[in-house]
Amino acid sequence: MTSTAPRTPHDPPVEPAAGSAAVTLTGVHKVYGTTRAVDGVSLTVERGEFFGLLGPNGAGKTTLVEIMEGQRRADSGTVAVLGESPWPRNTALLPRLGVQTQTSSFFVRLTAREHLATMAALYRCDAAAAERALASVGLTEQGNTRVDDLSGGQRQRLAIASALVHDPELIFLDEPTAALDPQARRSLWQVLRDLKGAGRTIVYTTHHLDEAEALCDRVAIMVAGKVAALDSPGRLIAASSPTTRLLVPADRLSVERARAIPGVDRVTEEGGSVVLETLTSGPVLAAVDGIAGLQGVQTRTASLEDVYLALTGAQAPGQQPQAQPPA
Numbered sequence: 001m002t003s004t005a006p007r008t009p010h011d012p013p014v015e016p017a018a019g020s021a022a023v024t025l026t027g028v029h030k031v032y033g034t035t036r037a038v039d040g041v042s043l044t045v046e047r048g049e050f051f052g053l054l055g056p057n058g059a060g061k062t063t064l065v066e067i068m069e070g071q072r073r074a075d076s077g078t079v080a081v082l083g084e085s086p087w088p089r090n091t092a093l094l095p096r097l098g099v100q101t102q103t104s105s106f107f108v109r110l111t112a113r114e115h116l117a118t119m120a121a122l123y124r125c126d127a128a129a130a131e132r133a134l135a136s137v138g139l140t141e142q143g144n145t146r147v148d149d150l151s152g153g154q155r156q157r158l159a160i161a162s163a164l165v166h167d168p169e170l171i172f173l174d175e176p177t178a179a180l181d182p183q184a185r186r187s188l189w190q191v192l193r194d195l196k197g198a199g200r201t202i203v204y205t206t207h208h209l210d211e212a213e214a215l216c217d218r219v220a221i222m223v224a225g226k227v228a229a230l231d232s233p234g235r236l237i238a239a240s241s242p243t244t245r246l247l248v249p250a251d252r253l254s255v256e257r258a259r260a261i262p263g264v265d266r267v268t269e270e271g272g273s274v275v276l277e278t279l280t281s282g283p284v285l286a287a288v289d290g291i292a293g294l295q296g297v298q299t300r301t302a303s304l305e306d307v308y309l310a311l312t313g314a315q316a317p318g319q320q321p322q323a324q325p326p327a
């Protein structure tokens with residue numbers, strides 16, 4: 001651990017070694033009593049990457065993030081964050097990290113602008129930094145609103161702005177869209193895309209698979225303390241089931257007729273649709289067109305949720321998950 005004073009935003013930037021990653025974990029373990037919370041995790045988060053951490057409750061995501069943030073000590077393995085070891089608590093590293101948690105606390109009697117100015121002052125940044133952070137999450141108009149009068153979505157934005165105010169090199173976001181309505185969630189996605197567009201490195205924990213698919217460059221899916229899969233959502237999906245599902249309005253195609261179509265592997269009924277599963281969607285679609293026409297027919301290919309469920313859904317007590325080796 002270095003004993004230097006915390007770096008401030010006024011100090012010259014610390015130049016990373018060429019090609020150095022934002023985070024490098026090698027063989028990281030953490031045990032609580034008999035629980036293997038993190039069980040041999042090795043992964044790299046590249047600079048500028050939007051990296052998703054997914055997994056069911058208790059998979060070890062929080063423990064892993066806390067190890068990266070320097071809040072917990074790994075039992076074994078090596079941890080490098082922005083080229084430094086975060087443990088023992090590394091005060092030189094802290095100003096280079098931005099952390100938003102589920103339990104972000106606020107100065108609730110202050111306005112959003114005053115709250116951020118206070119946060120900025122703690123990091124020895126000026127009021128302009130607070131104003132930039134406010135603008136970057138689209139809260140400028142609410143700047144004079146008291147924190148306890150902000151909506152849930154606006155508070156989540158403020159929590160992100162608080163993590164950004166000192167212009168950190170690496171940002172940890174823990175389910176920032178939890179408890180938001182669909183509209184607020186989508187609108188926060190744009191804030192997150194803008195952060196990514198500005199070249200920020202983001203480690204993003206979420207239970208929303210659609211969000212991870214839409215935002216993340218790569219995702220690690222954790223199951224029982226291990227990384228069960230790690231790749232871009234697109235490649236994970238492409239490597240998963242190549243099955244296409246065709247949903248045909250039930251009043252236009254009977255189950256029996258659907259089963260007789262060459263290339264159809266399975267037929268079920270769902271809501272008002274007959275669902276055809278096939279590996280050869282082109283010829284099957286042509287056959288459906290000949291029988292029922294294509295109006296109202298929907299085509300669904302695999303999503304990240306399907307990949308996730310295949311990896312985590314089979315997990316029963318005492319049963320090993322059907323994990324793929326990490327890419």
Ligand SMILES: Nc1ncnc2c1ncn2[C@@H]1O[C@H](COP(=O)(O)OP(=O)(O)OP(=O)(O)O)[C@@H](O)[C@H]1O
Nearest residue numbers: 032035036037055056057058059060061062063064
């Ligand atoms: N301080 C602790 N003491 C003992 N056990 C703990 C502690 N923190 C976490 N655990 C256990 O370690 C395992 C991993 O927990 P962790 O919180 O890291 O998972 P998670 O993936 O973040 O879960 P969630 O999605 O519910 O937040 C769980 O079995 C949990 O009960």
